[in-house]
Amino acid sequence: MVVVGLAFWALLFGLSFRVLKYFQSVEVIGDLLAHHLLGMILMVFFSLLIFSHIITALSNLYLSSDLELCHASPAPIEQVFLSRAIYTVMDSSWMVIVFGLPVMMAYALVFKPGFGFYFSLLHMGLGVTLIAGAFGILLTMVLVRLFPAQRTRDVIMLLGVCGLGGLYMMFRLLRPERLVDPDAFFSIAQYMAALQGPDSPYLPTHWMTETLWAHLSRSSGKEILFHSGLLWSTAGALTAINVWVAEAIYFSGFSKSQEAKRRRAGKRLLDFFVAMIKRPFKPELGAIIDKDLRAFFRDNTQWSQLLLLGALVVVYVYNFSVLPLDKSPIRIEFLQNEIAFFNVGLAGFVLSAVSVRFIFPAVSSEGAAFWIIRSSPVPLKRFLWTKFALYLLPMLVLGEMLILLTNHLLEVTPFMMALSSATMFLSVFGIVALGVGMGAMYPNFNHQNIAQVATGFGGLMFMILSAAFVALIVVLEAGPVYLLVMAELRGVAVAGWQWVLIVLSFSAVLFIMAAAVYKPMTMGLKALSEHE
Amino acid sequence: MIKLIHLTKTYKELRAVDDLNLEVKEGSLFGFLGPNGAGKTTTIKMMAGVLKPTSGRIIINGMDLAEEPEKVKQCIGFIPDRPYLYEKLTGMEFMKFIAGLYGMDHASSLQTRIRDLLEMFDLTHWRDELIESYSHGMKQRLVMCSALLPQPKVLIVDEPMVGLDPRGARLVKDLFMEQSRKKTTLFMSTHSLEVAAEVCQEIAIIQAGKIIARGTSEDLRKASGVDGSLESVFLKLTEGKRIAHATPLSAS
Numbered sequence: 001m002v003v004v005g006l007a008f009w010a011l012l013f014g015l016s017f018r019v020l021k022y023f024q025s026v027e028v029i030g031d032l033l034a035h036h037l038l039g040m041i042l043m044v045f046f047s048l049l050i051f052s053h054i055i056t057a058l059s060n061l062y063l064s065s066d067l068e069l070c071h072a073s074p075a076p077i078e079q080v081f082l083s084r085a086i087y088t089v090m091d092s093s094w095m096v097i098v099f100g101l102p103v104m105m106a107y108a109l110v111f112k113p114g115f116g117f118y119f120s121l122l123h124m125g126l127g128v129t130l131i132a133g134a135f136g137i138l139l140t141m142v143l144v145r146l147f148p149a150q151r152t153r154d155v156i157m158l159l160g161v162c163g164l165g166g167l168y169m170m171f172r173l174l175r176p177e178r179l180v181d182p183d184a185f186f187s188i189a190q191y192m193a194a195l196q197g198p199d200s201p202y203l204p205t206h207w208m209t210e211t212l213w214a215h216l217s218r219s220s221g222k223e224i225l226f227h228s229g230l231l232w233s234t235a236g237a238l239t240a241i242n243v244w245v246a247e248a249i250y251f252s253g254f255s256k257s258q259e260a261k262r263r264r265a266g267k268r269l270l271d272f273f274v275a276m277i278k279r280p281f282k283p284e285l286g287a288i289i290d291k292d293l294r295a296f297f298r299d300n301t302q303w304s305q306l307l308l309l310g311a312l313v314v315v316y317v318y319n320f321s322v323l324p325l326d327k328s329p330i331r332i333e334f335l336q337n338e339i340a341f342f343n344v345g346l347a348g349f350v351l352s353a354v355s356v357r358f359i360f361p362a363v364s365s366e367g368a369a370f371w372i373i374r375s376s377p378v379p380l381k382r383f384l385w386t387k388f389a390l391y392l393l394p395m396l397v398l399g400e401m402l403i404l405l406t407n408h409l410l411e412v413t414p415f416m417m418a419l420s421s422a423t424m425f426l427s428v429f430g431i432v433a434l435g436v437g438m439g440a441m442y443p444n445f446n447h448q449n450i451a452q453v454a455t456g457f458g459g460l461m462f463m464i465l466s467a468a469f470v471a472l473i474v475v476l477e478a479g480p481v482y483l484l485v486m487a488e489l490r491g492v493a494v495a496g497w498q499w500v501l502i503v504l505s506f507s508a509v510l511f512i513m514a515a516a517v518y519k520p521m522t523m524g525l526k527a528l529s530e531h532e
Numbered sequence: 533m534i535k536l537i538h539l540t541k542t543y544k545e546l547r548a549v550d551d552l553n554l555e556v557k558e559g560s561l562f563g564f565l566g567p568n569g570a571g572k573t574t575t576i577k578m579m580a581g582v583l584k585p586t587s588g589r590i591i592i593n594g595m596d597l598a599e600e601p602e603k604v605k606q607c608i609g610f611i612p613d614r615p616y617l618y619e620k621l622t623g624m625e626f627m628k629f630i631a632g633l634y635g636m637d638h639a640s641s642l643q644t645r646i647r648d649l650l651e652m653f654d655l656t657h658w659r660d661e662l663i664e665s666y667s668h669g670m671k672q673r674l675v676m677c678s679a680l681l682p683q684p685k686v687l688i689v690d691e692p693m694v695g696l697d698p699r700g701a702r703l704v705k706d707l708f709m710e711q712s713r714k715k716t717t718l719f720m721s722t723h724s725l726e727v728a729a730e731v732c733q734e735i736a737i738i739q740a741g742k743i744i745a746r747g748t749s750e751d752l753r754k755a756s757g758v759d760g761s762l763e764s765v766f767l768k769l770t771e772g773k774r775i776a777h778a779t780p781l782s783a784s
Contacts, residue, residue: 282635283631283632283635283636284632284633284634284635286632287628287629287630287631287632287633288632288633290625290628290629290632291618291621291625291629294620294621294625295618295620295621298620298662299620367616368614368616369616369617369618371580371582371610371612371616372617372618372630372633373633374580374581374582375580375581375582375605375608375610376605376630376633376634377601377602377603377605377606377633377634377635378602378633379601379602529584530584532543532583532584
């Protein structure tokens with residue numbers, strides 16, 4: 001994990017450095033772009049900090065199991081609140097700060113500012129973090145006053161996922177790539193309007209951006225003191241307000257979060273949906289499917305991820321609709337078919353990413369209640385294949401949707417349409433089996449949050465193997481596809497030796513697909529049978 | 533009805549159950565006592581098919597658990613010490629889920645049986661609430677309902693009284709005695725000597741993975757030479773071995 005973290009850190013630094021170097025080389029608007037980028041980055045970090053503080057504050061101030069001890073101690077309530085609030089600020093801000101550092105280092109390396117930049121970065125960074133923390137904690141206290149803490153978590157997660165999905169789609173549909181191509185705009189005024197970010201002089205990020213930019217551009221820093229004063233007075237005022245509000249409502253909110261709430265389950269629509277899905281299965285398999293579907297759709301942190309998935313599909317397909325194929329020097333029919341072929345690989349990687357979140361944790365999702373399956377007369381083999389069957393259909397639909405929609409936009413030949421959808425159809429079996437099988441090989445029945453299961457060693461191994469599986473299929477099919485497409489485009493027959501190569505390659509593909517289904521499932525079954 | 537033959541379970545450095553041999557007759561209410569870490573829960577989990585023995589055999593209803601696990605599990609009801617359940621199901625849905633796992637059809641007789649069991653355990657008003665809002669005792673009662681649903685021939689129970697209020701505990705004791713009268717075999721581990729003395733027809737005491745005594749309460753009194761409560765008998769029999777838990781392999 002440390003290696004992955006360091007690699008991501010280095011990538012972020014390298015990318016920021018290259019972008020800023022490029023901006024510097026663009027006359028007139030280069031500095032403008034760098035200035036706006038700084039504002040946008042700080043705004044993103046500020047939003048992330050607020051969101052992160054809300055989630056962490058819920059856990060540290062209301063849901064953590066050691067809180068009962070803290071509140072039973074003779075410490076005054078404001079001391080308990082302050083100690084947990086400070087812990088929350090540290091807990092939720094370190095990661096944003098660590099990953100903000102490479103971007104700021106890239107700015108410093110490109111613009112070579114004086115000592116004042118580093119000093120301002122340090123103290124204003126701390127000030128902005130405190131403001132985000134105070135705001136996030138304040139919002140959490142108010143929300144818990146309105147809803148029970150458990151329900152608040154669901155509401156926040158749902159809003160967070162919707163917000164993230166919406167932001168992702170909005171960002172992509174705005175086509176940010178046009179900003180580095182001013183020729184695409186009719187006038188400079190239109191271009192400048194497109195550059196306007198969500199900035200306001202009342203935002204702490206604006207005060208920080210202007211201060212840092214004054215140092216970076218070596219312009220007169222007349223407003224540095226004013227902006228610093230604004231930032232720290234706001235941070236101080238918000239902290240004081242937090243303590244006052246905490247004295248008034250924190251304990252009553254905590255007390256409310258301890259009360260068990262009767263939760264009546266929403267039924268009618270779910271009953272109908274579950275009955276439809278499980279109809280073709282035997283009672284014991286239907287029972288497992290019934291239970292899994294109900295658990296999934298009643299967990300707001302689970303089903304809401306489907307919204308993100310929807311946004312992903314929309315953006316994925318949209319990307320193909322704006323591909324500038326007409327600008328390419330390569331013959332368009334060849335390019336269309338080549339992209340369609342490699343799209344099988346790309347869609348396979350997308351399915352792997354979806355699988356690591358939804359299918360890999362399928363076995364672990366049984367949690368501590370797995371004893372019920374173990375002590376029941378349902379054999380583990382049937383249990384595993386039921387999980388496989390449950391996830392196969394939605395994954396087939398998703399895979400084929402990605403392939404058929406993009407192929408339709410690319411206007412590929414019928415041969416390529418048939419080949420890519422058949423390859424995707426069969427690959428889905430392998431990806432789903434890898435997900436279920438490896439999930440059984442690396443189960444985590446003691447998780448607190450099912451989303452954590454995917455981030456462990458097993459999840460990483462699954463991602464690597466699933467990506468390798470998809471890549472191998474693409475590599476093995478590339479040769480025969482090239483021969484067949486070229487023969488079709490040129491209007492010539494395929495030679496005898498070429499047919500041998502084609503048959504051998506496709507046979508190898510079928511063998512690998514069968515092995516990708518059989519092997520992980522048998523290994524998963526063995527590991528699960530021996531799990532203690 | 534239940535036969536444990538040379539049953540052994542080792543965890544890396546630890547022998548939790550050590551060459552255990554035991555036979556329980558049909559319809560008997562068998563108490564399994566022992567200090568903390570003696571191997572009670574490990575033995576029970578192996579009998580329920582949740583843990584795999586290192587060696588030895590478990591014969592239930594004339595069938596070997598290792599050879600015919602599905603058939604054996606079909607006639608077992610298991611009640612673990614901690615009631616971990618599927619929190620996002622309602623009580624009623626959980627009962628139907630169990631019925632599905634045991635291949636029971638969804639006829640009206642099943643609905644009636646589920647309703648009767650929920651009524652018996654005072655859960656009728658909570659049957660459409662998510663299990664996540666149940667208290668510990670309610671979850672424990674729901675597990676008991678689900679274990680009784682397939683009408684098992686053998687009930688394997690680990691610490692049944694934990695988390696139950698006095699009324700719930702009384703209900704469970706009466707229920708176990710009634711089940712025994714109906715020829716259901718009960719194998720129950722407990723810390724509560726009072727419960728064991730009240731309901732069990734036969735008792736075995738396990739220490740460091742081995743059975744150190746077995747018989748009726750009277751037999752145990754004779755064996756220990758103590759003419760007092762079962763608590764005194766238990767303390768006498770496990771005397772000097774109070775800190776001896778399961779045997780480390782290096783010591784054997």
